[in-house]
Amino acid sequence: MTFSIVARDPQHGELGIAVQSKFLAVGAVVPWAKAGVGAIATQAWANASYGPKGLELLASGLSAAETVEKLTSEDEGHADRQIGIVGASGKPATYTGTGCFSWAGGLTGDDYACQGNILVGAETVQAMARTFEETQGLLCDRLLAALAAGQAAGGDSRGQQSAALLVVRPQGGYSGFNDRFIDLRVDDHPQPIEELQRILKLHKLYLFPSEPQDILPINAELAREIQEILTSTGDYQGQLHGSYDAATREAFRRYSGRENLESRWFDDSRIDRHVLQFMREKAQGGS
Template structure:
């Protein structure tokens, strides 16, 4: 009922899962991950106990392969399960039970495991694998591109309904208080992967750090544009008489729209925030 990919980024030390299914709220069932430990995708009559169990075993130093053997060993229904694992070092493992509905199977490669069941054919798993390996960029981007490629190659034979993306890293969560770096879900949508990619773009806009090349001084044409849109959005009533008035209006806008992560020192602005203003 599902296809997924788990992966690891060696440079950023991130672990993640992207998943799609003809199933309501797949993000509540399939993905589990813990920074410094690994990631799990449990599906096909999913045994959700596999998530915590595998993470605990990998936290103890077990490899993905060893953890897979242990979590499935005592499960009387293991032949109905499908699981993908990535351990702390990025070693992959995938398991597809004998009784999973066709097409069902998985592919592993360097720092990833891709798997699915009730697929049109094996091309979905192959497309996910090839795309993850050939795509550059962040782990989240690679996972989403792989998931999208899997859908284009055939996907779930019953159609689409929900999708999710979970990426963890040490202190990656909001404010640095937990490891939940990216945690996004589309629970019910006719094109959930497309919608998930759109929401991921928003997540990056709101929570990613500003790129140095996008931070500019509020002067000249940039100042004129900032004033224009702050007035249009009713944060300024007239042209500001001084820089302090403009700064207060811009700060109010940034805090109202939750752009604190992209807030700059007085007299500067992130061009991505300005672009967002233009499209409101």
């Protein structure tokens, strides 16, 4: 009742999983990952111990295939299990027990493993693999693109309910205190993949740093627009004179703090274009 992709981005040292299921809070069961070690998806009649045990085995030096063999050989219920593993290096592996309900199976590539059970057909994992290979950019975007392609190709035969995205990298978590670079879950939603894409967009806005090409100087036209928006939010009470003065800057600082935009805040006359777009959409009644 689940399909997933585990993958790595060797260039940026990232490992991740994306998963969707007709199951409540799939993110609490399927995805497991540790920076520098590997990523694991344990599903079907899931044995959740495969996650932590599998990461320990990978860390000890076993390959993905050897880890699958070790886990399943010691599990009396292995026929009902499905698992995908990618290590920090080496060939990924996927396993589907003979007791998993049709359609069930998986595919592997150089840096990924796709797997699913109770699917409409093989097209789901095939679309995921093809899309991951063809998509460029960040690992999180490639994972979600693959997940969306799997759903478009048929997905879980019972429908949709929850989805999750986990990406780890060394010191990638909040303020660098752990490796959880992205850890997002949609526990119960009629369109969980689309909702996960929306939440990822917010995650990037709130926590990703500004890229140089996204930084705009605040000229008179932008200053007036910012003043108009901040007037509507109650943060600015001055005149709409189009000068980015101290009062306007302070109002913008208050707004940025309230909306969790500190990572893209500048203490001079600049603005991130993604922040500007967020302000415009919110002023127009968007989310």
